[in-house]
Amino acid sequence: MASVRVAALGDIAMGTNRAFDIGGRSILIARTTHGVFALDNQCSHALQPLEGGKMKAVHIFCPLHGVRFDLRDGSPTGNITKMCVRTWPVTLADNDILIEMEL
């Protein structure tokens, strides 16, 4: 595992999410009033991007079919998919967003 700088905190407005290419992997950074979260930018249902999905509290809704995923652990709600989306530990250092991931 390596600590990787993804973006500055100011690059992501509160209440939004944005994808970044990290070593060829699309990682979604979600900034909410509950914290900053990192997860794979790929829904576990039909493998579509989660970027741009609406968020509420600690959840993101897939833009395509609406499955709700918990940003903390990637777990889904409902019956469309039972597979989690992989999440990555986030650290904030000064104004930088760092994630711990395998490169």
Ligand code: FES
């Ligand atoms: S692709 Fe995300 S819920 Fe279907």
